[in-house]
Amino acid sequence: MSDVADRVKKIVVEHLGVEESKVVDNASFIDDLGADSLDTVELVMAFEEEFGIEIPDDAAETIQTFGDAVGFISNANA
Amino acid sequence: MFDLTGKTALITGASGGIGGEIARVLHGAGATVGLSGTRTEPLEALAAELGERAHVLPCNLSDFAAVDALPKQAIEAMGSLDILVNNAGITRDNLFMRMSDDEWQSVIDVNLTATFKLCKGVLRGMMKARWGRIVNISSVVGATGNPGQGNYAAAKAGVIGMSKSLAYEVASRGITVNAVAPGFITTAMTDKLNDDQKSAIMGQIPAGRMGDPAEIAAAVLYLAAPEAGYVTGTTLHVNGGMAML
Numbered sequence: 001m002s003d004v005a006d007r008v009k010k011i012v013v014e015h016l017g018v019e020e021s022k023v024v025d026n027a028s029f030i031d032d033l034g035a036d037s038l039d040t041v042e043l044v045m046a047f048e049e050e051f052g053i054e055i056p057d058d059a060a061e062t063i064q065t066f067g068d069a070v071g072f073i074s075n076a077n078a
Numbered sequence: 079m080f081d082l083t084g085k086t087a088l089i090t091g092a093s094g095g096i097g098g099e100i101a102r103v104l105h106g107a108g109a110t111v112g113l114s115g116t117r118t119e120p121l122e123a124l125a126a127e128l129g130e131r132a133h134v135l136p137c138n139l140s141d142f143a144a145v146d147a148l149p150k151q152a153i154e155a156m157g158s159l160d161i162l163v164n165n166a167g168i169t170r171d172n173l174f175m176r177m178s179d180d181e182w183q184s185v186i187d188v189n190l191t192a193t194f195k196l197c198k199g200v201l202r203g204m205m206k207a208r209w210g211r212i213v214n215i216s217s218v219v220g221a222t223g224n225p226g227q228g229n230y231a232a233a234k235a236g237v238i239g240m241s242k243s244l245a246y247e248v249a250s251r252g253i254t255v256n257a258v259a260p261g262f263i264t265t266a267m268t269d270k271l272n273d274d275q276k277s278a279i280m281g282q283i284p285a286g287r288m289g290d291p292a293e294i295a296a297a298v299l300y301l302a303a304p305e306a307g308y309v310t311g312t313t314l315h316v317n318g319g320m321a322m323l
Contacts, residue, residue: 038247042205 004051004077005070011046012066015039025067033066047073080303083108086156087302088149090139090196091166093120095265096215099291100163100298105131107299109161112152139166139192140184149199160207161302162200164193164237165215169267171226182229189233190240197244201253210253211302214241215294218261218317234259238313245311254310256301261317263289285318 009023018033029035029043044060047053047069053076055063063069087104091097093115101124105111110131113121118136125132133155137148153159167189170181193214204210219227220234238257245255262268262279268288271279280286297314300306315323 038205038251045202045205 004074007050008047008066008070008073011050012043012069015043015046023066025065025070027066028064029066030064043069051077053077080107080299080305082161082299082302085160085302086110086112086152086158087161087163088112088114088135088152088156088159088196088200089163089165090114090137090192091215092124093117094165095267096260096263096291096294097163097165098124099295100165101132102128103292103295103299104161104163104302107303109302110156112156112159114148114152115166139188142187142191142195145192145195146199149196149203153203158207159200159203160209161211161213162196163213163215163298163302164196166192167215167217167230167233169227169230171230173226174228177228185229186233186236189230190236193237194240197240197255201248204253205248205251208252210248210251211306212241212244212253212255213298213301214238214255214257215298216241216257216259216313218259218315218321220259221313221315221323222321241313242311249310252307254301254307256306256310257313258294258297258301259313259315259317259323260294261289261315261320263291263294265291283318283320285320287318289316289318 012023013020016033016035027033029040044055048055051073063072087109089097089101092101092113101111101113105128112133112135113124114135114137115121116138121134125134135151137144139145170185172181214237216237217234219231220238223231241255241257294316297316
Protein backbone atom coordinates (compact mmCIF):
# COMPACT_ATOMS: atom_id res chain seq x y z
CA MET A 1 0.00 0.00 0.00
CA SER A 2 2.63 2.53 1.01
CA ASP A 3 4.68 1.52 -1.99
CA VAL A 4 1.77 2.35 -4.27
CA ALA A 5 1.24 5.66 -2.51
CA ASP A 6 4.90 6.59 -2.87
CA ARG A 7 4.95 5.81 -6.57
CA VAL A 8 1.70 7.69 -7.19
CA LYS A 9 3.01 10.63 -5.20
CA LYS A 10 6.21 10.74 -7.24
CA ILE A 11 4.21 10.88 -10.49
CA VAL A 12 1.95 13.62 -9.15
CA VAL A 13 4.85 15.71 -7.86
CA GLU A 14 6.74 15.36 -11.13
CA HIS A 15 3.79 15.98 -13.38
CA LEU A 16 2.15 18.86 -11.56
CA GLY A 17 5.29 20.38 -10.09
CA VAL A 18 3.80 20.60 -6.61
CA GLU A 19 5.44 20.13 -3.23
CA GLU A 20 5.30 16.64 -1.83
CA SER A 21 3.78 17.89 1.42
CA LYS A 22 0.70 19.09 -0.47
CA VAL A 23 0.00 15.65 -1.92
CA VAL A 24 -2.22 14.34 0.86
CA ASP A 25 -5.06 11.83 0.72
CA ASN A 26 -7.89 14.31 0.25
CA ALA A 27 -5.95 16.65 -2.04
CA SER A 28 -7.98 17.19 -5.21
CA PHE A 29 -5.85 17.21 -8.34
CA ILE A 30 -7.83 20.06 -9.84
CA ASP A 31 -8.91 22.11 -6.81
CA ASP A 32 -5.84 21.73 -4.60
CA LEU A 33 -2.95 20.76 -6.83
CA GLY A 34 -3.55 23.09 -9.78
CA ALA A 35 -4.22 20.43 -12.41
CA ASP A 36 -6.35 21.22 -15.44
CA SER A 37 -8.62 18.61 -17.01
CA LEU A 38 -5.94 17.55 -19.48
CA ASP A 39 -3.46 17.10 -16.62
CA THR A 40 -5.84 14.60 -15.03
CA VAL A 41 -5.94 12.64 -18.29
CA GLU A 42 -2.15 12.64 -18.39
CA LEU A 43 -1.91 11.55 -14.76
CA VAL A 44 -4.17 8.59 -15.48
CA MET A 45 -1.99 7.71 -18.49
CA ALA A 46 1.09 7.88 -16.27
CA PHE A 47 -0.55 5.68 -13.61
CA GLU A 48 -1.49 3.12 -16.27
CA GLU A 49 2.09 2.90 -17.41
CA GLU A 50 3.70 2.89 -13.98
CA PHE A 51 1.48 0.10 -12.70
CA GLY A 52 0.80 -1.78 -15.94
CA ILE A 53 -2.94 -1.50 -15.53
CA GLU A 54 -5.77 -0.17 -17.65
CA ILE A 55 -8.00 2.51 -16.16
CA PRO A 56 -11.23 2.77 -18.16
CA ASP A 57 -12.65 6.25 -18.84
CA ASP A 58 -15.60 5.86 -16.45
CA ALA A 59 -13.27 4.79 -13.65
CA ALA A 60 -10.83 7.58 -14.46
CA GLU A 61 -13.60 10.10 -13.87
CA THR A 62 -13.97 8.90 -10.28
CA ILE A 63 -10.30 9.55 -9.54
CA GLN A 64 -10.44 13.11 -8.24
CA THR A 65 -7.97 13.06 -5.34
CA PHE A 66 -4.62 11.55 -4.52
CA GLY A 67 -6.38 9.15 -2.16
CA ASP A 68 -8.79 8.11 -4.94
CA ALA A 69 -5.85 7.26 -7.16
CA VAL A 70 -4.01 5.25 -4.55
CA GLY A 71 -7.21 3.41 -3.64
CA PHE A 72 -8.09 2.56 -7.23
CA ILE A 73 -4.61 1.36 -8.09
CA SER A 74 -4.30 -0.71 -4.90
CA ASN A 75 -7.57 -2.45 -5.74
CA ALA A 76 -6.57 -2.97 -9.36
CA ASN A 77 -3.29 -4.54 -8.30
CA ALA A 78 -4.85 -6.72 -5.62
CA MET B 79 13.68 24.61 -46.06
CA PHE B 80 11.51 22.43 -43.80
CA ASP B 81 13.34 19.54 -42.21
CA LEU B 82 11.47 16.52 -40.85
CA THR B 83 14.51 14.32 -40.29
CA GLY B 84 13.82 11.88 -37.47
CA LYS B 85 10.07 12.51 -37.54
CA THR B 86 7.50 9.84 -38.30
CA ALA B 87 4.32 10.52 -40.24
CA LEU B 88 1.18 8.51 -40.92
CA ILE B 89 -0.70 9.49 -44.06
CA THR B 90 -4.12 8.05 -44.81
CA GLY B 91 -5.33 7.83 -48.37
CA ALA B 92 -1.74 7.54 -49.53
CA SER B 93 -2.91 5.47 -52.48
CA GLY B 94 -4.66 8.52 -53.92
CA GLY B 95 -3.36 11.50 -55.85
CA ILE B 96 -3.11 14.03 -53.05
CA GLY B 97 -2.16 11.55 -50.32
CA GLY B 98 0.59 10.01 -52.41
CA GLU B 99 2.08 13.42 -53.07
CA ILE B 100 1.86 14.36 -49.37
CA ALA B 101 3.77 11.18 -48.56
CA ARG B 102 6.43 11.98 -51.18
CA VAL B 103 6.92 15.50 -49.90
CA LEU B 104 7.10 14.58 -46.20
CA HIS B 105 9.45 11.73 -47.07
CA GLY B 106 11.52 14.11 -49.18
CA ALA B 107 11.86 16.38 -46.14
CA GLY B 108 13.37 13.48 -44.22
CA ALA B 109 10.37 11.94 -42.46
CA THR B 110 9.74 8.24 -42.08
CA VAL B 111 6.30 7.66 -43.57
CA GLY B 112 3.51 5.18 -42.91
CA LEU B 113 1.42 4.80 -46.04
CA SER B 114 -2.17 3.87 -45.35
CA GLY B 115 -4.99 3.20 -47.75
CA THR B 116 -7.45 0.53 -48.75
CA ARG B 117 -5.66 -0.61 -51.90
CA THR B 118 -2.37 -2.33 -51.09
CA GLU B 119 -0.94 -2.35 -54.60
CA PRO B 120 -0.49 1.40 -55.10
CA LEU B 121 0.83 1.65 -51.53
CA GLU B 122 3.46 -1.00 -52.26
CA ALA B 123 4.37 0.81 -55.48
CA LEU B 124 4.76 4.11 -53.64
CA ALA B 125 6.83 2.48 -50.90
CA ALA B 126 9.09 0.95 -53.56
CA GLU B 127 9.46 4.35 -55.21
CA LEU B 128 10.36 6.02 -51.91
CA GLY B 129 12.79 3.31 -50.84
CA GLU B 130 13.91 3.49 -47.23
CA ARG B 131 11.80 5.03 -44.46
CA ALA B 132 8.48 3.92 -46.02
CA HIS B 133 6.04 1.48 -44.44
CA VAL B 134 2.86 0.11 -45.94
CA LEU B 135 -0.07 0.05 -43.50
CA PRO B 136 -3.26 -0.97 -45.32
CA CYS B 137 -6.48 0.02 -43.57
CA ASN B 138 -10.10 0.25 -44.61
CA LEU B 139 -11.35 3.36 -42.85
CA SER B 140 -14.96 2.22 -42.98
CA ASP B 141 -13.93 -0.66 -40.71
CA PHE B 142 -13.78 1.06 -37.33
CA ALA B 143 -11.97 -1.80 -35.60
CA ALA B 144 -9.23 -1.49 -38.21
CA VAL B 145 -9.17 2.29 -37.71
CA ASP B 146 -8.71 1.86 -33.97
CA ALA B 147 -5.78 -0.46 -34.57
CA LEU B 148 -4.00 1.73 -37.12
CA PRO B 149 -2.16 4.17 -34.81
CA LYS B 150 -0.71 1.26 -32.85
CA GLN B 151 0.38 -0.49 -36.03
CA ALA B 152 2.03 2.72 -37.23
CA ILE B 153 3.93 3.11 -33.96
CA GLU B 154 5.03 -0.53 -34.09
CA ALA B 155 6.29 -0.07 -37.63
CA MET B 156 7.97 3.30 -37.19
CA GLY B 157 8.79 3.45 -33.47
CA SER B 158 6.76 6.60 -32.85
CA LEU B 159 4.15 8.80 -34.47
CA ASP B 160 4.86 12.51 -34.64
CA ILE B 161 2.72 13.60 -37.56
CA LEU B 162 -0.75 12.46 -38.59
CA VAL B 163 -2.21 13.48 -41.92
CA ASN B 164 -5.88 12.56 -42.26
CA ASN B 165 -6.18 12.75 -45.99
CA ALA B 166 -8.37 9.80 -46.93
CA GLY B 167 -11.79 10.68 -48.21
CA ILE B 168 -14.60 9.28 -50.28
CA THR B 169 -17.47 10.86 -52.16
CA ARG B 170 -20.99 9.51 -52.68
CA ASP B 171 -22.55 12.45 -54.51
CA ASN B 172 -26.27 12.75 -54.95
CA LEU B 173 -28.93 15.41 -54.91
CA PHE B 174 -30.03 16.04 -51.38
CA MET B 175 -33.57 14.87 -52.07
CA ARG B 176 -32.28 11.60 -53.44
CA MET B 177 -29.48 10.98 -51.00
CA SER B 178 -29.85 7.69 -49.18
CA ASP B 179 -29.04 7.22 -45.53
CA ASP B 180 -26.28 4.89 -46.63
CA GLU B 181 -24.71 7.50 -48.92
CA TRP B 182 -24.84 9.99 -46.08
CA GLN B 183 -23.48 7.64 -43.46
CA SER B 184 -20.63 6.12 -45.45
CA VAL B 185 -19.20 9.57 -46.23
CA ILE B 186 -19.55 10.72 -42.61
CA ASP B 187 -17.97 7.46 -41.39
CA VAL B 188 -14.85 7.64 -43.53
CA ASN B 189 -14.34 11.39 -43.81
CA LEU B 190 -15.28 12.48 -40.31
CA THR B 191 -15.58 9.60 -37.84
CA ALA B 192 -12.40 7.82 -38.94
CA THR B 193 -10.59 11.15 -38.73
CA PHE B 194 -11.87 11.58 -35.17
CA LYS B 195 -10.77 8.09 -34.21
CA LEU B 196 -7.30 8.48 -35.67
CA CYS B 197 -6.79 11.87 -33.99
CA LYS B 198 -7.81 10.33 -30.70
CA GLY B 199 -5.57 7.33 -31.24
CA VAL B 200 -2.38 9.33 -31.81
CA LEU B 201 -2.78 11.82 -28.96
CA ARG B 202 -1.35 9.71 -26.19
CA GLY B 203 2.08 9.42 -27.77
CA MET B 204 2.10 13.05 -28.85
CA MET B 205 1.13 14.25 -25.37
CA LYS B 206 3.97 12.26 -23.85
CA ALA B 207 6.40 13.54 -26.45
CA ARG B 208 5.16 17.11 -25.95
CA TRP B 209 5.26 17.42 -29.73
CA GLY B 210 2.82 16.51 -32.42
CA ARG B 211 1.34 17.65 -35.68
CA ILE B 212 -2.11 16.76 -36.92
CA VAL B 213 -3.12 17.96 -40.37
CA ASN B 214 -6.65 17.14 -41.43
CA ILE B 215 -7.54 17.49 -45.08
CA SER B 216 -10.84 19.31 -45.42
CA SER B 217 -12.18 20.82 -48.62
CA VAL B 218 -13.29 24.15 -50.00
CA VAL B 219 -16.81 22.71 -50.16
CA GLY B 220 -16.76 22.33 -46.37
CA ALA B 221 -16.79 26.14 -46.27
CA THR B 222 -18.85 26.96 -49.35
CA GLY B 223 -21.15 23.97 -49.79
CA ASN B 224 -21.64 22.30 -53.13
CA PRO B 225 -24.77 21.00 -54.84
CA GLY B 226 -24.82 17.22 -54.80
CA GLN B 227 -22.36 17.02 -51.94
CA GLY B 228 -24.44 17.56 -48.82
CA ASN B 229 -22.78 14.59 -47.17
CA TYR B 230 -19.24 15.45 -48.23
CA ALA B 231 -19.59 19.14 -47.34
CA ALA B 232 -21.00 18.23 -43.93
CA ALA B 233 -18.11 15.89 -43.21
CA LYS B 234 -15.49 18.37 -44.41
CA ALA B 235 -17.02 21.23 -42.41
CA GLY B 236 -17.12 18.87 -39.45
CA VAL B 237 -13.42 18.21 -39.81
CA ILE B 238 -12.72 21.94 -39.47
CA GLY B 239 -14.80 22.34 -36.30
CA MET B 240 -13.33 19.19 -34.82
CA SER B 241 -9.77 20.30 -35.60
CA LYS B 242 -10.32 23.65 -33.91
CA SER B 243 -11.78 22.05 -30.79
CA LEU B 244 -8.91 19.61 -30.49
CA ALA B 245 -6.42 22.39 -31.19
CA TYR B 246 -7.68 24.22 -28.09
CA GLU B 247 -7.29 21.15 -25.92
CA VAL B 248 -3.76 20.14 -26.81
CA ALA B 249 -2.03 23.43 -27.71
CA SER B 250 -0.32 23.57 -24.31
CA ARG B 251 1.27 20.18 -25.01
CA GLY B 252 3.14 21.26 -28.13
CA ILE B 253 0.61 19.62 -30.44
CA THR B 254 -0.86 21.60 -33.30
CA VAL B 255 -4.02 20.65 -35.15
CA ASN B 256 -4.78 22.32 -38.46
CA ALA B 257 -6.77 21.75 -41.58
CA VAL B 258 -5.89 22.17 -45.23
CA ALA B 259 -8.83 22.85 -47.52
CA PRO B 260 -8.03 22.07 -51.14
CA GLY B 261 -10.07 23.53 -53.97
CA PHE B 262 -10.29 21.61 -57.22
CA ILE B 263 -7.14 19.54 -57.61
CA THR B 264 -6.22 17.31 -60.53
CA THR B 265 -6.80 13.80 -59.17
CA ALA B 266 -8.81 10.70 -59.94
CA MET B 267 -11.63 12.24 -57.88
CA THR B 268 -11.90 15.31 -60.13
CA ASP B 269 -11.23 13.29 -63.32
CA LYS B 270 -14.72 11.89 -62.84
CA LEU B 271 -16.17 15.32 -63.65
CA ASN B 272 -17.36 15.80 -67.23
CA ASP B 273 -16.11 18.63 -69.48
CA ASP B 274 -19.14 20.82 -68.82
CA GLN B 275 -18.61 20.50 -65.09
CA LYS B 276 -14.91 21.20 -65.48
CA SER B 277 -15.40 24.36 -67.53
CA ALA B 278 -18.02 25.58 -65.07
CA ILE B 279 -15.51 25.06 -62.28
CA MET B 280 -12.74 26.85 -64.18
CA GLY B 281 -14.98 29.88 -64.44
CA GLN B 282 -15.03 30.10 -60.65
CA ILE B 283 -11.27 29.86 -60.15
CA PRO B 284 -9.41 33.17 -60.43
CA ALA B 285 -6.17 31.28 -61.03
CA GLY B 286 -7.81 29.81 -64.14
CA ARG B 287 -6.60 26.26 -63.56
CA MET B 288 -7.00 23.29 -61.29
CA GLY B 289 -4.48 22.85 -58.54
CA ASP B 290 -1.72 20.28 -58.44
CA PRO B 291 -1.41 17.68 -55.65
CA ALA B 292 2.08 19.06 -54.95
CA GLU B 293 0.50 22.39 -54.02
CA ILE B 294 -1.54 20.66 -51.31
CA ALA B 295 1.46 18.65 -50.15
CA ALA B 296 3.47 21.86 -49.73
CA ALA B 297 0.79 23.26 -47.41
CA VAL B 298 0.82 20.05 -45.37
CA LEU B 299 4.61 20.11 -45.17
CA TYR B 300 4.54 23.61 -43.76
CA LEU B 301 1.95 22.76 -41.10
CA ALA B 302 3.87 19.59 -40.17
CA ALA B 303 7.18 21.39 -39.80
CA PRO B 304 8.71 22.60 -36.53
CA GLU B 305 8.54 26.15 -37.96
CA ALA B 306 4.72 26.06 -37.84
CA GLY B 307 4.63 25.43 -34.09
CA TYR B 308 2.69 28.65 -33.43
CA VAL B 309 0.04 27.89 -36.06
CA THR B 310 -2.86 25.89 -34.67
CA GLY B 311 -6.59 25.66 -35.22
CA THR B 312 -6.32 27.26 -38.60
CA THR B 313 -7.56 26.21 -42.01
CA LEU B 314 -5.20 26.81 -44.87
CA HIS B 315 -7.21 27.25 -48.05
CA VAL B 316 -5.39 26.18 -51.20
CA ASN B 317 -7.87 26.85 -53.97
CA GLY B 318 -6.52 29.27 -56.57
CA GLY B 319 -8.67 32.04 -55.13
CA MET B 320 -11.91 30.17 -55.66
CA ALA B 321 -13.07 31.06 -52.16
CA MET B 322 -11.16 33.73 -50.29
CA LEU B 323 -11.79 32.85 -46.67
